[in-house]
Amino acid sequence: MTLVKEAPVRPAGKRPAAPPAGRRGRRRENLAGYLFMSPWIAGFLLLTAGPMIASLYYAFTSYNLFTPPQWVGLDNFTTMFQDPRWQKSVEVTLEYVVVATPLKLLLALGVALLLAQKRRGQGLYRAAFYMPSLIGASVSVGFVWRALFSDDAVVDRTQKIFGLDVGGWIGNPDYVLYSLVALSIWQFGAPMVIFLAGLKQVPQELYEAAEVDGAGPLRRFWNITLPMISPVLFFNVLLESIHAFQVFGSAYVVSDTRCGPADATLVYTCYLYQKGFKEAQMGFASAMAWTLVIAVALVTAVLFWSQKKWVHYEEAAK
Amino acid sequence: MTGATSPALPTATERRRFGSIAWHVGALLVLAVVLYPVIWVVGASFKPSKDIIASLDLLPADPVRANFSGLADGISGISIGSFFRNSLMYAVLAVAGVVLSSSLTAYAFAKIRFAGRNLLFTLMIGTLLLPYHVLLIPQYVLFRNMELTDTLVPLVAGKFLATEAFFVFLMVQFMRGLPRELDEAAKLDGCGHLRTYWSIVLPLSRPAIITSAIFTFINAWNDFMGPLIYLNTPEKYTVSLGLMMFRDQEGVSNYGSMIAMSLVALVPVIAFFMAFQRYLIDGMATSGLKG
Secondary structure, eight states: OHHHHHTTHHHHOSOOSSOOOHHHHHHHHHHHHHHHHHHHHHHIIIIIIHHHHHHHHHTTEEOOSSSOOEEOTTHHHHHHHHOHHHHHHHHHHHHHHHHHHHHHHHHHHHHHHHHHSOOTTHHHHHHHHHHHHHHTTSHHHHHHHHHHTSTTSHHHHHHHHTTOOOOOSTTOTTTHHHHHHHHHHHTTHHHHHHHHHHHHTSOHHHHHHHHHTTOOHHHHIIIIIHHHTHHHHHHHHHHHHHHHHTOOHHIIIIIOTTSOSTTTTOOHHHHHHIIIIISOOHHHHHHHHHHHHHHHHHHHHHHHHHHHHHOOOSSOOO | OGGGTSOOHHHHHHHHHHHHHHHHHHHHHHHHHHHHHHHHHHHHTTSOHHHHHHOOOSSOSSOOOHHHHHGGGOBTTBOHHHHHHHHHHHHHHHHHHHHHHHHHHHHHHHHOOOTTHHHHHHHHHHHHHSOTHHHHHHHHHHHHHTTOTTSSHHHHHHHHTTOOHHHHHHHHHHHHTSOHHHHHHHHHTTOOHHHIIIIIIHHHTHHHHHHHHHHHHHHHHHOOHHHHHHOOSGGGOOHHHHHHHHHHHHTTTTHHHHHHHHHHHHHHHHHHHHHHHHHHHHHHHHHHHHO
């Protein structure tokens, strides 16, 4: 704390007036800049860059925390790729990302289109729909979800009305992942708010002109709304899929602390946690972490590349 | 479809009224699904344990207070208040750290022209997309070597070192939007950067700071993985870990109290949300537009 507070005292200096000019002034600006930045720089070196390098090194070692890391070359990676539980965790995570993200964004966009119309109570609805995004990650909501999706609870009884008799989803390896998907979709409010902000920026004249030309609501959505909000859509797809790759708490709390039953919710982070913190296989866990970083980087790169084809940055925001 | 160009009055109002009804029906439907789990937990915490799962009534016919009075016994000899104190401590420290360090960093990015600024800004944005997994293990090793596990230090150290790039970004965007004349006038009056930061930019950035503070508080309050990894003695557990301990040790015998504690744990977050929802929603919205 003291570091943060004291560091920037110096650049203010005692030297009065005379707006800094020339080389001396520039040097003083540089000094001030770096002093103000010093907490971030320390954090970046100590808690981000340094650890990244360390974890890259651990990935090629066998390390159990108690004896120093031992170089094992690519062993962690070869064991990992052949490990059936690792394969399972990749499968579970991909299914989660591919199912939850589009459904959540679809609902977010649909509700945003609804709320974009100026009606009474619009602000209240917006606030209420946003709330799950704030509490959804809590253990409390995890417990609620567990209760709602257990045997004989509300979801089970509702599905029976429709003739689906599979019992509560929590204990059923074929369904339990969908209870997590449902929890993710329930938090559609955060992307919805971003869609709403994007929709507000679409110039009304475009719609009026299209209406004069006889374009129906579907045409207007497809040819005006969608292209105009594509930057926001891109941002949401990027953010939500990266988040989905990192899901942990809900798998740990809603299903059970082993991310079971039968590894049905063994999401990637959950397996990484088990390997690193339960079995003290820090080398293996680091190899897993770096594999995930590379996978997420690839997804991000593909999204950015695909951007040229479908994202329109004309006279974008502002 | 062409009706709009030659409006026939009665059909237009009729259609508008129908549209309005459809809109409200749709919105109420979504509202029901969104609020169901929240109302459920309120109702369940006033039901006897055996009715919580089995009974489909959202609110109990005969509300009981036993679940809440059961909380007074604590969990395995630790009082419930201890979990809440620990969470509060964590959240308050996190807020102090984020507000202080992020605003200093943001000031440098937004208001000081120094060599390497653009490069550092790009690096900072890059950390936004970095999966935290890759830092999880090495950070744990680091804090373990420093013998700081089982304290709050590993949980809040990053907050004091501006590693929450999202909030730095939010504040940079906000400070860039402040009128330049203000800090130029301050400079002419002989204010150094520290004075300008403290008495001009910081007070004007209040909306961005409030947004960051509330989000930080809520994130720390909800945080599960951080405490799970770093805290080992039950006396130091936060509410999230206390709830998990509750489930593991008394979850079956004392289900009602566990649900009651879940509700109590949600109250601060919901209260903050109700008080500051405008700041939170606007903060989210701008992040998306400028991102």
